[in-house]
Amino acid sequence: MxxxxxxxxxxxxxxxxxxxxxxxxxxxxxxxxxxxxxxxxxxxxxxxxxxxxxxxxxxxxxxxxxxxxxxxxxxxxxxxxxxxxxxxxxxxxxxxxxxxxxxxxxxxxxxxxxxxxxxxxxxxxxxxxxxxxxxxxxxxxxxxxxxxxxCEPYSCVAHGFDRASPLLVGEKILIVGAGIIGNLWVTTLHHHGHRDVTVSEMNKARLDIVKKLDTGFRLVTPDVLEKDKILYDVIIDCTGVGKVMEISFNYLKPGGKYVLFGCCPPTHQASVNPYQIYDKELTIIGVKINPFSFPNAIGWIKAMGSRYxxxxxxxxxxxxxxxxxxxxxxxxxxxxxxxxxxxx
The missing domain is CATH 3.90.180.10 (Medium-chain alcohol dehydrogenases, catalytic domain)
Structure with a gap:
């Protein structure tokens, strides 16, 4: 057949x-x-x-x-x-x-x-x-x-959420990249009670899509991040572009966490300042696939429902x-x- x-x-x-x-x-x-x-x-x-x-x-x-x-x-x-x-x-x-x-x-x-x-x-x-x-x-x-x-992308987000935890409500969080993974992080964080979240995306059409989720999150383009000099407790990089990490890494507060979620091609490189890592006690978190996180994702999907x-x-x-x-x-x-x- x-x-x-x-x-x-x-x-x-x-x-x-x-x-x-x-x-x-x-x-x-x-x-x-x-x-x-x-x-x-x-x-x-x-x-x-x-x-x-x-x-x-x-x-x-x-x-x-x-x-x-x-x-x-x-x-x-x-x-x-x-x-x-x-x-x-x-x-x-x-x-x-x-x-x-x-x-x-x-x-x-x-x-x-x-x-x-x-x-x-x-x-x-x-x-x-x-x-x-x-x-x-x-x-x-x-x-x-x-x-x-x-469910599969949410299971990867669930693993990333576990890796980055604790993610405390009230912390200042930046999501870089508003493709579908960025949007799933938007829904996840909002569902878990986070409200002080900024989403950065160079494609304004994608930002318009995020608006439909009605989370009240701050939506900006990368040039705004560069100008406003705001520092964040947690940055979740959903771009899969090495150069983005090089730039965004500078926006972390002391004690901050950089979640490298987007999958970069093996050829990508990024230069970060080791002194910053030492001086600010920064944490870099990689996230690879979804080990045993499907049950969490299914639970999230049932709880989120049509709202998200x-x-x-x-x-x-x-x-x-x-x-x-x-x-x-x-x-x-x-x-x-x-x-x-x-x-x-």
Whole structure:
């Protein structure tokens, strides 16, 4: 059987729509065949397509590591049943190395980011995807598959939130970059009671999207940051641009924390002043994927509901798989905060 998919060729660095891509089959008794309904395009996907982030080169595959859907079928030993609403965690532990056995599979040299569904194995930019059941989460009542399409990025934010904690209400926080990740941090901080938050973004169209979230946060362009000389307790960098860190690092208060959340290409460099780190006792926090943070993300999504998870307010636009070129174009132009494939 065949299905629709958006397929990436790691050798040629090309992307194409394929209406005759092989439909996956259940191989193991604990496999789950998911009928995909929503699949997001991540900034990491753009880096992959441009050859800036490691991905499989042995064969073409369907990209997509952020997706939700319905159980279409399951192996005879699976706990999942046909018709269940689910979301898929694309990352897993090898369960054998010291990192994994300490609950830190983001550092695993064989699993974690090195075995991600949608990067190293066929992913969610397709009508169907077959995954191991230990990477599948049933959605509780009150969460739609549309909302759960954002579960994977929220799980990464949840891990970042844990890494940066304590984030005390009343602290002065700066979010740099108002793409979808910046917007998810906006909703997360507002939901947790933070109000003294500034969002910096050079693309004014993106700032207009943040306004729709109605948080009351201060929205500025980078030149304003440079002029006002305000210092912050916490800076959350969602840009994935090394040069931005070089500039923004100077806006930290003594004792401040710099959360490097956006994924920079490996070639990016940033120069920071070691004396500042010593003198101000600054902390630099890296955030890599989402180790065991899917339950937190699901809890957040259920608690946030439509107040925060409205696609229109977040700047999320949906596309058919066959419209992938338009999706990529809009995303790169900043016309949307996030492009999402709707496969229902």
């Amino acid at each position: 065949k299905m629709e998919a958006v397929v990436f060729d790691g050798q040629a660095l090309t992307l194409k729509y394929d209406a005759q891509y092989p439909m996956p089959k259940i191989v193991n008794d604990t496999d789950v065949l998911v009928k995909v309904e929503y699949a997001g395009i991540c900034g990491t996907d753009l880096h992959i397509i441009q050859g800036e982030f490691p991905a499989i080169k042995d064969r073409p595959l369907a990209l997509g590591h952020e997706f939700s859907g319905i159980v279409h079928d399951a192996g005879k030993a699976s706990i999942f049943k046909k018709g269940q609403k689910v979301v898929v965690d694309p990352n897993r532990a090898c369960n054998l190395c010291d990192f994994c056995r300490k609950g830190k599979y983001q550092y695993c040299l064989t699993a974690g980011i090195n075995s991600t569904i949608g990067i190293w194995k066929d992913g969610g930019w397709a009508q169907y995807c077959c995954v191991p059941q230990d990477q599948v989460y049933a959605l509780p009542d009150g969460i739609t598959t549309e909302q759960a399409g954002l 998870l409205d696609y229109n307010k977040l700047g999320v636009k949906t596309y058919a798989l066959s419209e992938y070129e338009s999706a990529m174009k809009d995303l790169k132009a900043g016309a949307v905060a996030k492009a999402m494939f709707k496969i229902v």
